[in-house]
Amino acid sequence: MIIRKLYQGEKSPINLLLLADPSHSLVEEYLKRGECYVAELDNQIVGVYVLLPTRPETVELVNIAVEESFQNRGIGKQLIFHAIQLAKLKDYKTIEIGTGNSSIGQLALYQKCGFRITGVDQNFFIRHYNQKIVENGIQCKDMIRLSLEI
Ligand code: ACO
Numbered sequence: 335m336i337i338r339k340l341y342q343g344e345k346s347p348i349n350l351l352l353l354a355d356p357s358h359s360l361v362e363e364y365l366k367r368g369e370c371y372v373a374e375l376d377n378q379i380v381g382v383y384v385l386l387p388t389r390p391e392t393v394e395l396v397n398i399a400v401e402e403s404f405q406n407r408g409i410g411k412q413l414i415f416h417a418i419q420l421a422k423l424k425d426y427k428t429i430e431i432g433t434g435n436s437s438i439g440q441l442a443l444y445q446k447c448g449f450r451i452t453g454v455d456q457n458f459f460i461r462h463y464n465q466k467i468v469e470n471g472i473q474c475k476d477m478i479r480l481s482l483e484i
Contacts, residue, residue: 335380335409337416340370347372350382354399357463364396371416373400373409380404383413385420391427398431414447422484430481434459434467434474441478449480 340346351361364384373381383398395417400409421429431449433440445451458477459467467474 335373335375335412337371337373337381337413340372346370347379347382350379350399350401351384351397353402354382354397356465356467360462361397368396371413371420373413375404381409381413383417385417387426388430391425392430393421393424393426393428394430394432396431410443411447414444418447418482418484427484428481429484430479432458432477432479434469435476435478436467436469436472436474437478438470438472441480444480447482449482451478452481453479455479 346365348361351365352358355361355364364386368384368386370382370384372379379401381398381400381404384396386394386396388394395414398410398413398417400413418429429449430452431444432455433444435454455477457475459474
C-alpha cells in the first residue's frame with residue numbers, strides 16, 4: 335500500500351470523504367483549504383485524509399476514512415501515523431482531531447495513536463448539521479476535541 339498526495343487535477347474520492355463527514359459543503363471547504371492524501375492498494379483508492387492548517391504551528395487531521403470492506407486492517411492507523419509524520423516534517427507543533435461523542439471506535443483509535451482529549455465543543459453537530467446523527471445508539475451532539483504535541 336502506498337500513501338500519496340492527490341495529484342494536481344485528480345478527482346478527490348468524494349464518496350470516501352463523505353463517509354467521514356456527511357456535509358458535502360464542509361468536505362468541499364476542507365479540500366479547498368487543506369491537502370488531500372490517499373491510500374492506494376493495487377491501483378484502488380482505499381483510504382483518505384485531509385490535513386488542514388488551522389492556527390500558527392497547528393494543523394488538523396480532518397476527513398479520515400477507509401473504504402468499508404478494507405476497515406479493521408490497520409489502514410486507518412497507518413493514515414494517522416502518516417499524517418503525524420507529515421505534520422512533523424512541515425514543522426507543525428500540534429496536530430488536532432475532532433470527532434462526535436457517539437463515535438466510540440474513532441475515539442478509541444485516536445487515543446491509541448497518542449491523541450489526548452482537550453475539550454468538548456458542545457452541540458457542534460446540532461448547530462452545523464440539519465439531520466440527526468445516531469451511532470452506537472447515541473445521538474451525536476458534541477464534538478470531542480483531541481490533540482497531540484509533535
Ligand atoms: N473499541 C476499542 N477499539 C476500537 C473500537 C472500539 N469500539 N473500534 C475500533 N477500535 C480500534 C481497533 O481495535 C483498532 O486498534 P488496534 O490496531 O489497536 O487493534 C483501531 O481502532 C482500528 O484501526 P484501523 O484498522 O487502523 O482502522 P480502520 O482502517 O478501520 O479505519 C476509520 C478507521 C478511518 C475510523 C474507519 O473505521 C472509517 O473510515 N470509518 C468511517 C468514517 C469515519 O468515521 N471517519 C472518522 C470521522 S472523524 C474525522 O474524520 C476526524
